[in-house]
Structure formats: C-alpha cells, structure tokens
Amino acid sequence: MSVNVLDKPSIKLELFEKLESEVRSYCRSFPTVFSKAKNAKMWDLDGKEYIDFFAGAGSLNYGHNNERIKQKLVNYIMEDGITHSLDMATEAKGHLLNTFHEVILKPRKMDYKVMFPGPTGTNSVESALKLARKVTGRETVLSFTNAFHGMTLGSLAVTGNKFKRQGAGVPLHHTVSMPFCRYHGDEADTIAYIEKYLEDSGSGLSLPAAMILETVQGEGGVNVASFSWMKKLSELCKKYGILLIVDDVQVGCGRTGPFFSFEEAGIEPDIICLSKSIGGYGLPLALTLLKPELDIWEPGEHNGTFRGNNLGFIAAAEALSYWEEASFQKEIEKRGSLIEETMNGIQQKYPNVAMEVRGKGMMMGIAFEEGDLAGEICKACFDRGLIMETAGTDSEVAKVMPALTIEIDVLKEGLARLADAADQVLGNQS
Known part of the structure; x- marks a missing residue:
C-alpha cells in the first residue's frame, strides 16, 4: 500500500529518534516538530507559535517564505524555467550575475569575478583554499583561533573547534592557527605576533599561500575583529604577498549592517566566500x-554537479533588490541597536554574573564565563516560544540572530522573552 504524503500522517519526535542518525543536533535543542514558517515566526504541529532568533544559522536573512522571493520562484517554476544546469549558461544565472554586479559590486567600486563552486559554504571555502594554493604555489594557510569554516576536510583544517576537527578521522595538514583579534586580551598585539612568525627564518613557518578570516566569528563565539586589526592584517598580507580570504558565509549579506561585513574596515580581500543567505530563500547557493x-x-579544474541551482539564482537575484535602497541597511542598524540594548540591559541587571556582550549588527551574543548558563537561557527561551541557539567552542554564548526583515514588534516581543528567560536563569546566580 502506497503512502500519500499529502495526507500528512501524524509525525512524532520518536520517528526521528528511530530512523534518523544520531548525528542530528539542532532538533535536540528544539524538541518539537515544525510544520510552517513565515518571516520571523515558526509553528509546530500542535499549532504553537515560536519567534525565530536563529534564522537557519544565518541562511534566512530575508525571513521564512519571503513573499517577494516566493512569487518569483513560483512564477519561474510555473513557466518551466531551468532548475538544474551544471555550469551551463542560463537566463536565471545571467540575471543573477548582472544584478550582483549592478547592485552590489559596482556601487562599492569592487572588481571581482564570480565563481559558482557548489551549493554550500564549505564548497566556497574549499575553492578559495584550492585557488590560493594554485596561484601562489604554496601549501600553508593561516587561520585563526575559534574559526569555523566548514565540515569538509579542507575547511575543517582551517577550523579551530577541537570537537569538529576530531570528526575528520585523519590528520588535518598544511594549516597553522594564529591568535584572533583580542585572543590574548585587549592589550596584546596579535598582528605583531603573526608578523614575527613570518619574518623570523627560525619560526618554522613557511610563507603561507593565504590567510582566511571571519570578521565576526559566529560559530566560534561571536568574536568581533576591530577595523584597525583587520586593516593591519590586510597590510600584512600585502607586505608578504599572502592572499587574504574573507569568509563572509554567515556574517555577510547584511548580517552586521552593510552587505559585506568588512566594508567599514576599508579592506579589499583577494577572495570572498559567500553562501547561506546569498540564496535568498534558504536555498543552497x-x-x-x-x-x-x-x-x-x-x-x-574545479567543478560540481549542483553549481547550477537556478532556483537559487532566481531567489538570490530578488533578495538583492533589498539592497537597491539605502534604507534597508538603516533598518538593520535600527534592529541591531534594539538587540544590543536588551543584551546590555541583561548584563547591567546581573553585575555579579561574569558575562560579556559581543557582536555587531544583528548578530549579538552574551558570553558567560562559567557553567552552562547560555544553554540554560536558550532552553528557557524555547519554553517561552523563542528559538535561540548557543555558540562558542564550549557553547558558552547565547546568540541572537533573527531575520533582517523581522517586524519591529515581533523583535521586541522576542527580546522581552529573552529578558524573561535570563531573569529565570540568572536570578539564581546573583
């Protein structure tokens, strides 16, 4: 007897526990079965409403089921537009290339060619690492403490998280980890530290092909690199002929305010990695x-079967239309200020709890020095109908990352639930 999926049989969590691999993770933090979503809200099968402060780990900057993007996708499908095309030329790809050039690159006076490396962020990183080594003829890549760049072997080799690295099962070679901005405290000059390794013939470090950088380390704990640090790093790369790769997979596409997270620092990377919200609708791109x-x-020389996701091209091009107006960035900054205000308020209310507010724009977090306070707060948020996740190598940061398009009243309600959850958890710590 065949099963009609449209009948929607009752789905219970036990089904996933029985049939899905133990590797699943987010569903353990959010133990319910979701069935519907719109902009910054989700609903489960029981009809309970949740405010989403997670946004698909940064893949849904324009919200769930964005109406503008959805209509473009529906029209394209109904007109029998190309869905899969490898790297063949299609109207949808041409439209995206032209839109990206006219809306993003040209106004910023940026000169880059666009490569479609595959459907995910780690594909972009892998292609960047491969190209840097090909161009320079060198093997070593410098990465940074607490970095996260992906789960395939090349990306994992430049990732700092010990738990993730252990999953490789093989040695991860040809990379060296250096201290990120403020890794040794506010007073330490980590750029001078790195340069000492580069200039000293006895340091044991070969001249690298590239340095790969997240300007804000999302998964690594919402660690923010200062503009001055980024400028010095860029100058260091130019001085020694090292390519600078900026991984903007999670913090690009407006997450920190501007489209690119490094814009305000005035640096010009040699290679830029984009994914997650570049797909506009949560589609792989x-x-x-x-x-x-x-x-x-x-x-x-570098290819892949799913480089030609034309639905992603259509969604991405429409998402870029938000950036045709300067008001969009101002709205992001307005929302970011509300998030920061709430975070600071929590810190000020509990001065006896060791915590630090981190972040930029609409990626903010509260880092706790002791215990599982971040996890407890996120759990209390879920109980209140708010989806938040932890970050950091020890899950020590409670991270707020809603859709950039979240309605102001929904954002304020979510922040009120966060503050209430923090009261429940931190009230017992003072």
Missing part, C-alpha cells in the same frame, strides 16, 4: 568572488 588576476583556473 554559494559564490566565491575572486580578483580577476587570480582567475587562472583551467576549464573544469
């Missing part, structure tokens, strides 16, 4: 932006 002089690929 990744771009690798590279300076034209670095484009020395041979045809087919």
